[in-house]
Amino acid sequence: MGSRAFLCLLLGTGILFSCAGLKRLPKAEKDRNLKIMSYNIRYAQEGVGEISWSNRKELLIRQLKEVPVDIYLLQEPLDQQIIDIKKALTNFSFVGDRRVENVKWGGYNAIFYNEDKFALLESNTFWLSETPEQESKGWDAKQVTIATYALLKDKATRKRFYVLNTHLDRVGEVAKLESLKLIKRKIEEINKKHYPVIIGGDFNSKETTAPIAYFDKYFKDAKKVAQTAPIGPKGTFNYFNSRIPHKYRIDYIYVSKAIKVKSYQVLDNQYEGRYPSDHYPVYVALMLP
Numbered sequence: 630m631g632s633r634a635f636l637c638l639l640l641g642t643g644i645l646f647s648c649a650g651l652k653r654l655p656k657a658e659k660d661r662n663l664k665i666m667s668y669n670i671r672y673a674q675e676g677v678g679e680i681s682w683s684n685r686k687e688l689l690i691r692q693l694k695e696v697p698v699d700i701y702l703l704q705e706p707l708d709q710q711i712i713d714i715k716k717a718l719t720n721f722s723f724v725g726d727r728r729v730e731n732v733k734w735g736g737y738n739a740i741f742y743n744e745d746k747f748a749l750l751e752s753n754t755f756w757l758s759e760t761p762e763q764e765s766k767g768w769d770a771k772q773v774t775i776a777t778y779a780l781l782k783d784k785a786t787r788k789r790f791y792v793l794n795t796h797l798d799r800v801g802e803v804a805k806l807e808s809l810k811l812i813k814r815k816i817e818e819i820n821k822k823h824y825p826v827i828i829g830g831d832f833n834s835k836e837t838t839a840p841i842a843y844f845d846k847y848f849k850d851a852k853k854v855a856q857t858a859p860i861g862p863k864g865t866f867n868y869f870n871s872r873i874p875h876k877y878r879i880d881y882i883y884v885s886k887a888i889k890v891k892s893y894q895v896l897d898n899q900y901e902g903r904y905p906s907d908h909y910p911v912y913v914a915l916m917l918p
Contacts, residue, residue: 667829669908689905702794757808770804795830848883861895887918
């Protein structure tokens with residue numbers, strides 16, 4: 630049984646997510662608006678004190694539900710985390726596959742989308758390597774890495790768009806650059822009708838590095854093109870520690886040229902004096918063409 634089938638057997642129900650309090654907008658504009666969160670939630674561990682999944686699960690779910698979100702791009706969740714989050718987000722569906730099958734630490738790049746608003750038309754996962762159609766480690770990477778994408782249709786407007794979620798290798802500099810080149814080629818391969826594209830994830834790359842310079846040539850960095858001033862800290866990695874400066878941005882959301890970025894925010898809230906993950910969520914408001 631594949632990982633997706635396994636999860637389908639286990640996913641339950643839970644607390645209904647609410648989008649109350651949204652600003653009133655003209656209907657045509659509101660229907661084209663999207664709220665996206667990209668968030669490395671850190672893989673589940675037990676026996677590590679406050680950062681054990683059982684000790685931060687409720688804090689993280691509280692953070693996920695604290696702002697209105699249409700699509701979550703979550704990096705690193707393991708099976709139990711997927712199950713726990715799906716129970717809390719009952720009107721959300723999930724797509725994704727493990728980066729390594731049949732291994733305890735085979736995390737996902739999960740895409741959760743509001744099933745009341747969107748219909749799933751297509752999805753797939755590919756490996757960031759020279760052989761992307763099979764489980765494999767690429768170039769100088771230390772770990773196996775993947776990207777997961779979905780083609781969604783807005784049920785109200787019937788507009789179609791792609792979302793892609795990825796997590797680049799932490800060490801391999803060649804792998805980071807080649808992985809983004811592969812993602813660009815894959816988007817060109819699947820997106821023959823030139824639908825809008827949203828790409829998010831943990832790129833494990835600072836803003837001044839070659840992988841980011843490469844991607845900046847082809848997609849718009851949401852932070853750089855937002856119509857309002859960015860909110861929140863510059864950095865997106867917090868080490869579970871509020872006492873040291875968090876100055877490095879390694880988590881990004883990119884969009885294709887026709888998408889407007891209305892706002893960009895790094896959410897650095899603490900809950901009970903703690904961060905729910907060692908990363909901050911990146912949260913953007915977009916408007917589709």
